[in-house]
Amino acid sequence: MNHFVNKDIMKKAMKYFKLLSTVFVFTVLASCVNDDEFSLPNVSIPEVDLSELGSETTFTALYSRYQQALADGDQIATFEFDAPTYITAYVISSDQAGNFFEELIIQNKVDDSDDATDPRLGLKVEVNVRSLSDTYEFGRKIYIKLNELALGESNGVLTLGKPAGSDIEQIQEFEYLDLIIRDPEVATITPKVITDIANIEEGDLNTYLQLSNVQMNRFELDLTYAGEPTDEFDGFRTVESCENSGTLRLQTSTFADFKSLPLPQGSGTMNGIYSRDFGDDFDVFIINTTADVAMAGERCDPIELSCGLASSVGVNNLFSDDFETQTPFQPIGGNGWTNYIEAGTETFEAYTSGGTNSSQGVSARVGSFQSGDDSSVAWLITPAIDLNANNGVTFSFESSNSFSDGSTLEILFSPDWDGTEANVTSATWGVIPDAFVVQDSDFFGAWFESGDVDLSCGTGTINIAFKYTGSGQSDFDGTYELDFITIDAQ
Amino acid sequence: MKKNVLVLMLVLFSSVTVFAQTTIKGSVVDAVSNEPIPQVKITIEETLQTILTDARGEFSFTENVPLGEQVLKLEKNGYISARYPIVVNEGGTVDITDMQMQIDVSNTQDLFTVTLSDDELSDDFSGADNVSGLLQSSRDVFLRTAAFEFSQSFFRVRGLDSENGTLLINGVEMNKQFSGRPQWNNWGGLNDVVRNQEFNNGISPNAYNFGGLLGTTNIDVRASHYRRGGRLTYSSSNRSYTNRVMGTYSSGLTKGGWAYTISLGRRWGEEGYQEGTLYDANSAFLAVEKQINENHSLNFTGIYAYNRRGRAASHTQEVFDLKGIRYNEWWGYQDGEMRNSRIRRTNEPIFMLNHYWKLSPKTTLNTNAAYQFGEIGNSRLDNNGVSKIENIDGTFSYEGGGANPSPVYYQKLPSYFLREFPEDPGIAFGAQQAFLNDGQINWNSLYQANISNAVTGKNAIYALTEDRNDDQQLSFNSILTSELSDNIQLNASVNYRKLKSENFGAIVDLLGGNGYLDVDGFADDISTAENDLNNPGRIVQEGDRFRYDFDLNAEVIGGFAQAQFRYSKVDFFLGASITNTQYQRDGKYRNGAFPDNSFGKSEKLTFTGLGAKAGATYKITGKHLINVSGAYLSKAPTLRNTFANSRENNNIVPNITEEKIMGGEASYIFRSPIVKARLTGHYTQIQDANEISFFFADGIGGVAANPEVNFDETSNFIQEILQGVDKKYFGAEFGIEAQVTPTLKLKGAASIGQYTYDNNPNLFISGEGFVDNNNNDVGFIPLGQSNLKNYRVAAGPQQAYSFGFEYRDPDYWWFSATANMFADTYIDISPLIRSENFATDIDGQPFNDYDEDIARELLRQERFDDYFVVNLVGGKSWRINDYFVGFFASVNNVLDEVFRTGGFEQGRNANYRQLRDDRALDTPVFGSRYWYGRGATYFVNVYVRF
Secondary structure: OOHHHHHHHHHHHHHHHHHHHHHHHHHHHHOOOOOOOOOOOOOOOOOOOHHHHOEEOOHHHHHHHHHHHHHOOOOOEEOOOOOOEEEEEEEOOOOOOOOOOOEEEEEOOOOOOOOOOOOOOEEEEEEOOOOHHHOOOOOEEEEEEOOOOEEEEEOOEEEEEEEEOOEEEOEOOOOHHHHEEEEEEEOOOOOEEEOOHHHOOHHHOOOEEEEEEEEEOHHHOOOEOOOOOOOEOEEEEEEEEOOOOOEEEEEEEOOOOOOOOEOOOOEEEEEEEEEEOOOOOOEEEEOOOHHHEEEEEOOOOOOEOOOOEOOOOOOEEEEEEOOOOOOOOOEOOOOOOEEEEEEOOOOOEEEOOOOOOOOOOOEEEEEOOOOOOOOOEEEEEOOOEEOOOOOOOEEEEEEEEEOOOOOEEEEEEEOOOOOOHHHOOOOOOEEOOOOOOOOOOOOOOOOEEOOOEEOOOOOOEEEEEEEEEOOOOOOOOOEEEEEEEEEEEO | OHHHHHHHHHHHHOOEEEOOOOEEEEEEEEOOOOOEOOOOEEEEOOOOEEEEOOOOOEEEEOOOOOOEEEEEEEEOOOEOOEEEEEEEOOOEEEEEEEEEEOEOOOOHHHHHHHHOOOOHHHOHHHOOOOOHHHHOOOOOHHHHHHHHOOHHHOOOHHHOOHHHEEEEEOOEEOEOOOOOOEOHHHHOOOOOOOOOEEEEEOOOOOOOOOOEOOEEEEEOOOHHHOOOEEEEEEEEEOOOOOEEEEEEEEOOOOOOOEEEEEEEEEEEEOOOOOOOOOEEEEEEEEEEEEEOOOOEEEEEEEEEEEEEEEOOOOEEHHHHHHHOOOOOOOEEEEOOEEEEOOEEEEEOOEEEEEEEEEEEOOEEEEEEEEEEEEEEEEEEEEOOOEEEEEOOOOOEEEEEOOOOOOOOOHHHOHHHHHHHOOOOHHHHHHHHHHHHHOOOOOHHHHHHHHHHHHHOOOOOOOEEEEEEEEEEEEEEEEEEEEEOOOOEEEEEEEEEEEEEEEEEEEEEEOOOOOOEEOEOOOOOOHHHHEOOOOOOOOEEOOOOEEEEEEEEEEEEEEEEEEEEEEOOOEEEEEEEEEEEEEEEEEEOOOOOOOOOOOOEEOOOEEEEEEEEEEEEEEEOOOOEEEEEEEEEEEEOOOHHHOEOOOOOOOOEOOOOOOEEEEEEEEEEEEEOOOEEEEEEEEEEEEEEEEEEEEEEEEOOHHHHOOOOOEOOOOEEEEEEEEEEEEEEEEEEEEEEEEEOOOOEEEEEEEEEEEEEEOOOOEEEEEOOOOEOOOOOEOOEEEEEEEOOOOOEOOOOOOEEEEEEEEEEEOOOEEEEEEEEEEEOOEOEOOOHHHEHHHHEOOOOOEOOOOOHHHHHHHHOOOEOOOEEEEEEEEEEEEEEOOEEEEEEEEEEOOOOOOOEEEEEOOOOEOOHHHHHHHHOOOOOOOOOEEEEOOOOEEEEEEEEEO
16 A cells, blocks of 8 residues: 555645635635525605696596586596596505405595585596505505596496596506506595495495494395305395394405305494495495404394294184185285385285196285386285284295295284384384295295294284385396285184 | 557557457556546447446456457547457457547537536426436437437437436436436536446346336446546536536545545526526535445445526417517516526435445446435415404404416406407507516515505415425335356346425415415315315415425335347347336325315325336448347336325326336447448337326316216316326437548438327316215316327427538547427327317307317417527637646527427317417417527536646
8 A cells, every 4th residue: 555645646635625615615605696585675655746646636526527528418527638637545445355356446535524625425446457455455545647547437336447439448457557656655444334224325335334233134144245056246135224124235246255154143333335236226335355344243133923833723713815806916905904015116916827836716926026126125914913812823824936036025013003004114023933935945836834823922913914025136036926814813 | 649549559569468268458548647547438349249447447358259350449428439449369368558538628518418407498397308318428429419409409319208218326216206207407517427427228228227218327426437637617608507617526546445526516697598597506526435345345425406596487479479589477676686486496415325246257236225305396476365354253254365476467468458358459559568668577566465464464465485395215226237158148136215205385485474374265165275174274484384285105116137148140138127116195284175085195006017128239240230129118107197186185097007118119220430320210109198287277168067066167277187198109210420531520310200199098187176966076077088199299399300510620629510400399289178178068068159170270289380400519628737728619509590399288278169269369368388499599618627
């Protein structure tokens, strides 16, 4: 073994190794590819130089402008020839949960304040961009440059968009950032509180409201917001006031993230945007997120008369009608009936029909299908029944339907109705839940017995009512049929 | 040069000593340094006997040595091949010591490696594949042309992808169990030390394992096999990296029996040919060998190669027309720096121990143990982060999700606006201007959305996420080589490997967000939205796993035996192998959509692979040879093609079985002192293969119409499973080179093939929401057969031609130019579009407006235009004392030809009406996506050797 040679080689090797290492370390240090670590970019939004935007106008001026255009025979109002003009607004919609799509709803106030020169108003802005809330989140103050835009009606509400002939079109992705300018401010939006749904005004359209003391209609409590097979594009549910009979339809997109969530079961408040449905047929309420729903309070459902079903039926008939003596295709009358139309044009009428969907001789029916009504509510009320003077009172009827869909038939009672049509709606009405009413899913040709509904646990004098409520979509509503109504006692 | 000839003559005449046995022995040294060169392949040209020089550069032939005038051929990568005439007398010994070899200054290997393993498209995710790496060490003119000239076109030898070639490092297989392909990045940047390669082309014998139809490459990283000396290299290019620095030193075998080699490399660049494709790679290599005694030697090799690169996207023609072929949608500026959202990271160090044991002078046993571990990550932007909204009544929902951040999302391109607003072209024009002026990812807007969401206590909407592949693999093998008799050599090996592959999603960067809620924001209801029912509603942070997490476990045991027979007129070989492969998935998450078959272990799958091969070479004369060989093998499908929807459940591809491969080839080889040529005909059949792909499909009406499946959406994310695919490949390849003058060599190569699907395989689709009428998940839905038969396989150009010359000046400078022509490149077709689903309306009936002629036109496979690429390379080297300084430069695609190298049909328009309507547009919204080859690019290299 030649140690000298070996050592020499090692020495030389070490020399090269050192050289190599030095070169290597140097190049590594000198050649850093800077793309691994990125710090948070500065995403703060600069103050807007309003002088560059031109002169500010008001929402109310825009509304007037649109009316003026209509008066001139135009369908849209444009700002092409105006001096540079903008409006200041706050975003009150959010598409984050998918319940709004390619639109911004804006209003001019952050709360319910109102003044004569600049009343509280809202607008819709159509933008062909998804996830607008990434840029224009709820409460964001914005400025909209109007000169390239137009005002028109879209789905029943006043809308800002791009002019396209006599229509308005969406603002496109390549231009929206130039037209809708963000202010650094994200305001806290306080909704206008609505205690009486009936008092919502036209001016509340596209503004942020709080419906107070409301609940979902008790017949829809099994439903989701918009996840039912019958929901197409939107699901419509009924919000009802606990204060009075006011109702409003809750509209939820079938693309909303919460569409499959069950409806809130209790009563409370709901914040959202008051608007019109897609077809401009009725008013709707649209929420941004279920976080805006606080309805866990006790329900305010009507009183109930529920004694279960009777094991036997007495022989003393207090009231009955098989409708055989009624005139077919005329409203039900006589025999002590009160046949009252609360809303719309439809009433309970006698009819005969053969075939699969046959009547039983002469029967009664009600339905708002193709009525053209915005709302159809009809009552058929029996004469008064004295539960104190009679023992073991029972009540039965048969019902059938023809695609009853969104409409409902309720079996109600009132302990205090005075027998006048004028006071039907102001009387107290409770429900008789034990009476079986035909379901939408039941075969349309069949008749169903209600069961012998025991009323013996009630007291006083009552009237029993069949109340029909259409869904407000008269193209869609179906019909209920009734027969063999009888009230007996021992 | 003259000096060399003189040395040769002296050697020649001093070499006659008389012994009983006829022997040729000798040694090889470096012509300049006089250092011995190990691992030089010495061939006796007449009999094709070969042997490698040992660590001292010595060799000897003792068996069947032919008599008379013979020629010894010396070959080694990095050196210019040499031929030495000798005269052999019966019973004599030819002792030809100190034969000299010249360093090959042209060193095309460097060039080649830059186009290959550095190439963006060689990664598994683009669908393209490059086999050239397998060929780089070949001496065959055709294969070298394929490697160096054709690789930029993704030419595949015989149409086969790299799964069919086996890559070994010191005898240990490096093909991944997941894809079947070698992962080139694992030794990228270590060009100096992966230069010792032994390549066996096609169906041929090799000493290590059975191999695939494309042959076997063994990279020899034994420390004693490196020539003593060092090398420093600097390179610059505009292809993938901008800069490369490499340094290597090898000790050679020292007197104490030690040898070591060390190599370090770094490659970096902000941007390659494609925009935003950063490059950042560090490599290190160490090999140490101790020759314990004459019979035992122990080697350790460690390879570390960390690689991080920005990827480039495929685009529709609309995008290329607007933005050019360098455009890349995946990056955007952040803080003034280009940031690419699609980063591919590989870091999988390899450690191996190799034991070499000379059992007897004629028998060696080589035993290897290797351990490889590390991670591969592919990042992408997620835009579907949600927040849990807890309601006052105790219910909750997941709200959120953002917009697709891709600047080429179809709803942002002019074609979409032309379709949606045909009467208002101004909108499309506006979109076009916006795209032309920007067209990159807007990182700031993502941060802004996340930060403003965080202010209200919500989670990130956008996140940079990574699909991770963390493997640990232990390999063990033992390779026996024995000369049973003068004419018979036996090779045998046993192999074992065990792989644990952890696959999961990970959060890389929350982009200013608070956290990311680990649920599937696309899901319809809360129960199926959970990614892990065992940990519902989990909020994850940077570095955490999310979305999916499962292990794939694989265990492979194999054996191989081969006998080679060598006679004066005929050589032949027989080989056989058997392999047992076991796969199992082990789910770590209980997926909300598949609660019953996602968590825990799947069924254990066992596959048995059998292989047999045989071949013969008939030596008509030393000039004319005929070679015929054939092989049959069956093998386990790769992991990738075994589990139907591995991210979500334990489902296995239906009817899964071993893949069968049959192949045969016949060659005529001509060799004269001036001309070398080879003509080969080849035929390959692949049967029972599977292919799984994943995409968003619109219009899967056939599913909706299936009466056993309850699925009412007509668009969905799906996994497309093509099962039982047969393919047929045949063609001819030809290579010729002629040394017309001592300095000028002409070379030509041609490949003509036809690579087609050979049956109509079964098509299944799998995805969330495919439930039967009892609401049980059905896993996958059969869509019948896909009519693929006779369509071309997307296998690069099926015709390729090259012609060129090399000029080598005696003054150590050289120049080479080639012209290359490519034809018959086909698009990758969508099987879904060619299934019954295509003609099926939502009610299960055929479309009432189905027109067969239109349908045929719609389904015709697109053939890309032929193209022509000219490549130039030249260099010079100088000797300064003991140092060599070399320089070379190459320009690829000098004429800046614009050409498509590949592409695929989007499966998004899955039925007749949608496809017809989309194609009818002036610019289709869902047109095919393409990759384009690079325009003119350069590569410059300087080095110092010592």
